[in-house]
Amino acid sequence: MSFREKYGPWAVVSGASAGLGACFARDLAARGLNLVLVARRADRLEELGRELEAGFGVETLAVPLDLCQDGFAGRLVEAVGGREVGLLINNAGFGATGGFLEADPAWNARMVRLNCEATVLLAHAFLPAMVDRGRGGMVMVGSTASFQPCPWMAVYGATKAFDLMLGEALDEELRGQGVDVLSLCPGHTDTEFHQVAGVKGPVAGGSADPAVVVKGALDRLGRKQHWVPGLLNKLMSLGARFGTRRMGASLTGKMLKSRMVG
Template sequence: MATSGSWAVVTGASGGLGAALARELAKRGYNLVLSARRQEAMDTLAAELRTAHGIATRVIVADLADRASVTALAADIADLDVEVLANNAGYGLHGDFMDMQPDAVTAMLEVDVIAPTLLTRLLAERMVARGGGRILLVASLTAFQPIPSYAAYAAAKAYVRSFGEALHVEFAPRKVHVTVLSPGLMDTGFLSTAGQESSASLRRMMSPVAGTAKLGVDALFKGRASVIAGMANRVIALANRFTPRMVQAKVAGRMMR
């Protein structure tokens, strides 16, 4: 449970997994900083959390594709006792890599790679100064294999997974606990944002958003290095350990094309 007056920061908090993570952290008594681009959705969520849990909230609109917005977000919460950071913001781009606009790819990488890296660096330092903290990094099942048509996104999530698991070891002596959550598909609008049409087979693969958030937060407070949401997803990740990488790429490419 939260210590008195402590705060949790959730990025990508305007809906989907981010909103679900905020609800889980509010249940544990944390005051919440909600950050995303859509203020109205965050205002609605903030009101819900204040009413349901009697916590304080702060809504900060930020576009994490803009590096200045990332540093501004960290500056805007410098007055708070931040104990938890949930680096959730992220999105994918689907399609032939050669057809993607370079600016679109770099914007995605700013959100998926640079923003969580920079926020982790800035807030971890404060957590050490306060005597400890917890950081949740949201990766993806795509982190476990190369995926044609999601080449840059899958690579970005592989970075997040490796980064978080390394920091789990590196930060432990400083009492900052780092956990990587790797969800599979969820009904969060990810596919439409990425530019991919949904299908019956993809919908059958979707995991519950609320259950995924609870799994991630529970793992964070148990001090686990990494957790994969969903039994089927865990089986896929395990199978990948025994499958040649190019076989993985071909199978994943067929599934996600």
């Protein structure tokens, strides 16, 4: 079965207006999938849609939505209508650096809402029809932050641990029903994320090309349960699993504190 037969004809990409999400949309269009593009910035989604339609001859639907708003999932399902969605890229997310006690509680709650609650609601919205058809897939975007506590990015790290655990659990639950789930756990990648999160860059080991990260993830969908791009990131994620969690928290805290802006 080709990629399009297994995961098409439509894919929903959350956070498609920038960074990894826009790269997912481009790569999937090159694989022949039609795209539902979701994020808040309508102008960017529409521009990307035009680029993909002209470049790859696919259909696109731009759905400008704030995934932190009540009722977003119902509005998205309504906009998607009868289109057959075979792939969900659960990607929209943001981070923030700084001490937990100095952070705005409402901002942290919003991060949990987008990075955790919205991913759950998106999965509920699109996975059941895939299971009924006996084919489909989901990519959950976690992070290297998923593997250990992240002092100075405490809430972000916790949300990404949630995403990894959710993705891996769903892959296990849906195995045998034709639906594949891959959790992608990138390290520092060249997107708008760091500007939004207030992280200094670049880091030792450099910043990954988002197009390379995305291609690697899509090539591994159905073959792996999670994927950490880059040797250094892989070693760090293994270190976090084989050392004590306290050791991981201490090392990660030192590294993240040195990278806070201001």
